Amino acid sequence: MTRVVVVDDQTLVRQGIRSLLEIAEVDVVGEADDGRAALDVIASATPDVVLLDLRMPRYDGIWTLQRLRELGVETPVLVLTTFNDDVLVLEALRAGARGYLLKDVTLEQLTRAVRTLAGGGTLIAPSITDRLLRAIRSGPSPSGAPPGQELTERELEVLRLVAEGYSNREIAGALFLAEGTVKNHVSTILLKLDARDRTNAVLRALHEGILP
CATH class of the missing domain: 3.40.50.2300 (Response regulator)
Known part of the structure; x- marks a missing residue:
């Protein structure tokens, strides 16, 4: 049982x-x-x-x-x-x-x-x-490319940890990066996914199949 x-x-x-x-x-x-x-x-x-x-x-x-x-x-x-x-x-x-x-x-x-x-x-x-x-707005990213297409491997790693609820400090520790570097990655991810915040970025990534 x-x-x-x-x-x-x-x-x-x-x-x-x-x-x-x-x-x-x-x-x-x-x-x-x-x-x-x-x-x-x-x-x-x-x-x-x-x-x-x-x-x-x-x-x-x-x-x-x-x-x-x-x-x-x-x-x-x-x-x-x-x-x-x-x-x-x-x-x-x-x-x-x-x-x-x-x-x-x-x-x-x-x-x-x-x-x-x-x-x-x-x-x-x-x-x-x-x-x-x-609830996700399905408009294209600023570059005109499909959302997530431009994400680098490192940005995908950061995005996966964001989806798991990690803070910038926790992400920095997990990936052996400076916290400022993580902040820059998150900002870039938001820009590329045309997302207004971290939660919206995760939703958009799920919707587009970027995250499982």
């Missing part, structure tokens, strides 16, 4: 998810009501997948994702939330979430997502993906 930890600040929600998953033969091996408690539960229960709400008091879902990444925890995280905000979706994905579903999903959709992540895959609700991609 797939082993799951449920992280949600509402006791009734956690109990409901546990009951539903157990019907589908998914084993809930732990629960937590915020991110701080989740770290301990995940460490002791070693689940296959973490179901994580985003909006929680004290230590929320984004904090939890960031902390798990800092600790090197590779357990896949499926965000399960009521919040359908584009910025929040992107923030969660950049912080390391491997899946994103809204709480109005069916039990079949939820269990399929859990098993997909446990098997090494990713899953984002199609409605969310479609909306994010429609």
Whole structure:
């Protein structure tokens, strides 16, 4: 059976998810009501997948994702939330979430997502993906070339790390570059992709197939 930890600040929600998953033969091996408690539960229960709400008091879902990444925890995280905000979706994905579903999903959709992540895959609700991609302005880059065509290998490396949520300082450390050099690369990437900010650059790169 797939082993799951449920992280949600509402006791009734956690109990409901546990009951539903157990019907589908998914084993809930732990629960937590915020991110701080989740770290301990995940460490002791070693689940296959973490179901994580985003909006929680004290230590929320984004904090939890960031902390798990800092600790090197590779357990896949499926965000399960009521919040359908584009910025929040992107923030969660950049912080390391491997899946994103809204709480109005069916039990079949939820269990399929859990098993997909446990098997090494990713899953984002199609409605969310479609909306994010429609938000991208598809105009050509200033040079007239297709977006991303002019990116150098180094710029692609920087862009991949930007997509993973790395700061300029973290990118500099990962690639053994000066932070000022990274800033210059990011500025060039924004220009070449005709993007207004880092998030828009990542969306455009995903839309154009520059990033997987």
